[in-house]
Amino acid sequence: QKEVEQDPGPLSVPEGAIVSLNCTYSNSAFQYFMWYRQYSRKGPELLMYTYSSGNKEDGRFTAQVDKSSKYISLFIRDSQPSDSATYLCAMEGGKLIFGQGTELSVKP
Amino acid sequence: EAGVAQSPRYKIIEKRQSVAFWCNPISGHATLYWYQQILGQGPKLLIQFQNNGVVDDSQLPKDRFSAERLKGVDSTLKIQPAKLEDSAVYLCASSTRTTRAEQYFGPGTRLTVT
Numbered sequence: 001q002k003e004v005e006q007d008p009g010p011l012s013v014p015e016g017a018i019v020s021l022n023c024t025y026s027n028s029a030f031q032y033f034m035w036y037r038q039y040s041r042k043g044p045e046l047l048m049y050t051y052s053s054g055n056k057e058d059g060r061f062t063a064q065v066d067k068s069s070k071y072i073s074l075f076i077r078d079s080q081p082s083d084s085a086t087y088l089c090a091m092e093g094g095k096l097i098f099g100q101g102t103e104l105s106v107k108p
Numbered sequence: 109e110a111g112v113a114q115s116p117r118y119k120i121i122e123k124r125q126s127v128a129f130w131c132n133p134i135s136g137h138a139t140l141y142w143y144q145q146i147l148g149q150g151p152k153l154l155i156q157f158q159n160n161g162v163v164d165d166s167q168l169p170k171d172r173f174s175a176e177r178l179k180g181v182d183s184t185l186k187i188q189p190a191k192l193e194d195s196a197v198y199l200c201a202s203s204t205r206t207t208r209a210e211q212y213f214g215p216g217t218r219l220t221v222t
Contacts, residue, residue: 043112
């Protein structure tokens, strides 16, 4: 079993839709939970990170962590074509462990 | 603030050849990381430096990969000899000592081994 599981997609939605991206993990020692965005042929870019369970909001993005279920989510409201990218979840427990990434396409 | 710089951006070599990648982290960032990202997968940590000392190299294939960070700033990652399965993007990232969770990535070097 992988330490971090992420549905690779691809996921295609119309502009303006609400997008939900999810990851599950197995290691209860993970303390920090991150979401990175990676455009084609670019390095990952940190979007948000959270510590412990709960929600964190930043503009159109909301990160949610449920440590009891070992489940994290990223919600994107009013999605835009510029949000089209691969979204990687990552967990930190001494080092970063990344999920496989979900490829998102937002159609105008 | 300048970001993480990497070169070259692309490299094509034949198997059994050697190759080297260079990284210059964000100024003042004590921690430097090298990741390997195979197509369709998330980045996998190869090695982590704190200043010029190695913190974690548990996933570095030491029979063919080597890395150094002289003077605690720039770093080079070398592969010798390369195998077909080394084809990947090699990403460099840096962070401050106290915010390991916030890593800043360079654009990566795309390596193709033929």
